[in-house]
Amino acid sequence: MTEPAARRERFAAPADAPRLDVLVAERLDLSRNRAATLIAQGRVLVNGARERASFRADPGAAVEVDLPAPEARPVLAEDIPLAVAYEDADVLVVDKPAGMVVHPAPGNWSGTLVNALKGRGGALAAGAGEERAGIVHRLDKETSGLLLVAKTDRAHRVLGGALARREIARRYAVLAWGHLAGDAVSVDRPIARDPGDRKRMAVAPTGRPARTVFHRLARFDAADLLRAHLFTGRTHQIRVHLASIGHPVVGDDTYGGGGGRRLVSLPPRRHFLHAAWLVFRHPATGERIDLRSPLPADLRTALAAVAGDGLPAGTSDPLEYFGFYRADD
Secondary structure (H helix, E strand, O other): OOOOOOEEEEEEOOOOOOOHHHHHHHHHOOOHHHHHHHHHOOOEEEOOEEOOOOOOOOOOOEEEEEEOOOOOOOOOOOOOOOOEEEEOOOEEEEEEOOOOOOOOEOOEOOOOHHHHHHHHOOOOOOOOOHHHOOEOOOOOOOOEEEEEEEOOHHHHHHHHHHHHOOOOEEEEEEEEEOOOOOOEEEEEOOEEEOOOOOOOEEEOOOOEOOEEEEEEEEEOOOEEEEEEEEOOOOOOHHHHHHHHOOOOEOOOOOOOOOOOHHHHOOOOOOOOEEEEEEEEEOOOOOOEEEEEOOOOHHHHHHHHHHHHHHOOOOOOOHHHHOOOOOOOO
């Protein structure tokens, strides 16, 4: 497997830049403590000079950050069952359950999707590094649904390029508290690590560009059922964008949507977000692959509780019933 290498990042300080440790943390998606450590080690220069963590750079100042290679840690193969939605010699699509972390990281070195993939045996793309072997895109821990995995380095390059060019369609089923201002809402707001809590993300002017389009499929008394279309893939993007417009994801404790969990019979820590529809071109054949994942049982129960009479009893596929698979965005 190819190990992540040391690298140097360069960027210009924006107007009204925050203190240096916060700026570096936001721009490079690091914790504030990690950024402060790099500054103390002399790995951060502003216009070629070392500065304190509390230093505020002038607009346009050249910031250089030397990031050392992370310490290698072996990823163990584990016998963890996976639901496979599609598989051939080049590509694997997993229907990830809620509660599973995608790849190993501090605090989650086992029980992840990558541990499970290694436990299955067979090829995985090595170019992403051992801890992210084969992973083309990620899902949050408590987000369920379709996730794309590359088995070969070529497939990983082709799919990664298609993702960057927005040629892979990812649609998410979301239940959000309250009611959107219209039936179609586009949120185009940059996202960065929250400097006050590294486990959260936040809309911030210094963040990376992020855009999500939401289509309302149904309006219930307390919540809207939405289809979310990702145009970028920032961490927690859908959850942060909905919270930023005052309509957090139902069950999302991190961003303010967990208060009514019991009203919709959601289990602890689960939020109503499901990667239900994935469309991409096969990296070897160019064939159009169209995959759909029905709502898991816990989200079906929650939707029925919110919808009441708006969802006929015995509906076999609630997403189909509410027009989720119409390609109008």
